[in-house]
Amino acid sequence: MGQITAAPGAEGAGSLIRTPVNLLRNVIFHKFTVYSFSSSDEGPRQNAASRSHAGGVLLERLLRCSSMRLERPGPAIPRSSGSRGQTRVLRLQGSALTGTRATCSAGSLRGARVLVTGASTGIGEQLAYCYARLGAQVVITARRENVLQQVSVLAARRVGVKRSSQVRPRSRAVSGDSPAPGGPALGAQKALYVTGDMATTSDPSRVVKFAVDELGGLDYLVLNHIGRYSFSPWSGDVHHVRGLMEVNFLSYVQLASAALPSLEKSKGSIVVVSSLLGEFPPTPFTAPYTATKFAVNGFFCTLQHELAMRSSDVSLTISILGLVDTESAMEKVSGRTRVVPYPAGEAALHVVRAGSLRQKESFYPWYTHLVCLVRDWCPFFRDVIIRNSYY
Numbered sequence: 166m167g168q169i170t171a172a173p174g175a176e177g178a179g180s181l182i183r184t185p186v187n188l189l190r191n192v193i194f195h196k197f198t199v200y201s202f203s204s205s206d207e208g209p210r211q212n213a214a215s216r217s218h219a220g221g222v223l224l225e226r227l228l229r230c231s232s233m234r235l236e237r238p239g240p241a242i243p244r245s246s247g248s249r250g251q252t253r254v255l256r257l258q259g260s261a262l263t264g265t266r267a268t269c270s271a272g273s274l275r276g277a278r279v280l281v282t283g284a285s286t287g288i289g290e291q292l293a294y295c296y297a298r299l300g301a302q303v304v305i306t307a308r309r310e311n312v313l314q315q316v317s318v319l320a321a322r323r324v325g326v327k328r329s330s331q332v333r334p335r336s337r338a339v340s341g342d343s344p345a346p347g348g349p350a351l352g353a354q355k356a357l358y359v360t361g362d363m364a365t366t367s368d369p370s371r372v373v374k375f376a377v378d379e380l381g382g383l384d385y386l387v388l389n390h391i392g393r394y395s396f397s398p399w400s401g402d403v404h405h406v407r408g409l410m411e412v413n414f415l416s417y418v419q420l421a422s423a424a425l426p427s428l429e430k431s432k433g434s435i436v437v438v439s440s441l442l443g444e445f446p447p448t449p450f451t452a453p454y455t456a457t458k459f460a461v462n463g464f465f466c467t468l469q470h471e472l473a474m475r476s477s478d479v480s481l482t483i484s485i486l487g488l489v490d491t492e493s494a495m496e497k498v499s500g501r502t503r504v505v506p507y508p509a510g511e512a513a514l515h516v517v518r519a520g521s522l523r524q525k526e527s528f529y530p531w532y533t534h535l536v537c538l539v540r541d542w543c544p545f546f547r548d549v550i551i552r553n554s555y556y
């Protein structure tokens with residue numbers, strides 16, 4: 166966080182005059198954004214489908230170039246002693262043409278205090294591994310204790326991790342010297358888990374309190390969990406919609422509210438994992454889920470403005486994801502959509518990077534940004550895309 170830099174004026178003008186002008190300008194002058202990520206490790210459960218999708222790379226860079234909005238430099242992350250790990254470099258450069266420049270070293274996440282929700286499976290699990298690889302101190306949460314324990318063991322593996330002596334009910338600390346199943350070494354300085362059910366009104370605050378107490382503060386709150394839903398026409402079940410709203414939306418609000426005082430102190434970040442379905446005009450078969458994601462996007466976009474208006478140092482990133490190959494998503498859409506899923510490990514990396522760069526909005530994979538542009542510019546194509554995406 167502390168190594169992010171932005172040229173003066175980049176924030177205001179860059180975020181107001183958005184995509185079309187920048188995109189066109191960069192196409193004309195061939196000044197594409199160059200970004201690179203070098204890390205030799207593969208996450209323990211990185212999907213074999215972690216292919217590069219080369220065809221989309223150029224376009225993705227174009228879109229990224231047009232959408233990158235730079236924030237003020239982030240605060241320094243406290244580094245705890247004994248945190249020397251392998252150096253991995255995460256670098257993102259702004260367009261030379263716009264005179265902006267942003268660099269972010271992954272080393273800046275070393276020692277960062279991170280709470281990731283919904284981290285027992287899917288993208289949340291991959292997020293935990295990403296932060297761990299970058300040497301952060303991670304608290305993960307979800308409902309299933311046995312799965313959380315496995316993830317935290319993997320995240321902390323083979324590192325001289327401090328073992329927390331304090332074992333609280335329904336929470337555990339896992340140290341790097343714990344025996345673990347095979348897999349590449351990660352590097353969390355600290356990996357703790359705490360179970361919590363986000364359908365209740367008490368657990369969101371309890372989980373945040375646990376993280377703040379155990380880590381001595383908080384630098385990143387990563388909101389990622391979602392409740393169960395099916396990919397089918399709405400059955401008329403109002404009770405399910407209400408329950409899903411509680412898990413997917415209201416608990417996000419509660420978690421953010423509980424974490425904000427600590428994030429204000431640390432000049433930290435809220436990172437919201439959201440979906441294209443919360444941006445794009447409604448698509449069939451996901452009415453309750455789509456409603457919750459629209460609520461999330463609406464609430465947190467508004468909060469972004471309010472934080473900016475009161476000159477808060479807390480950054481808020483909303484990451485818009487397309488179809489990702491998590492087990493739960495694949496179960497739902499298998500045989501029902503033509504949309505190609507992208508790897509969860511890459512999606513997680515994208516989210517970590519966007520949060521670390523304090524971007525306001527980020528899109529993964531590349532086509533999600535294009536789809537959002539088409540939504541507003543070409544309603545005819547929008548409808549064609551929607552109707553041809555599902556069987």
Ligand code: NAP
Binds near residue numbers: 283440
């Ligand atoms: P997932 O695999 O279904 O994981 C959901 C996580 O939430 C699990 O860790 C689950 O763990 C936890 N969870 C469920 N109910 C909970 C509750 N009541 N309280 C606390 N935790 C609960 O989801 P995913 O596919 O990785 O998606 C992660 C995020 O990415 C979501 O915000 C989703 O909207 C977004 N996204 C995903 C896709 C995609 O195609 N996968 C696309 C766009 C956006 P427990 O069961 O142990 O509680």
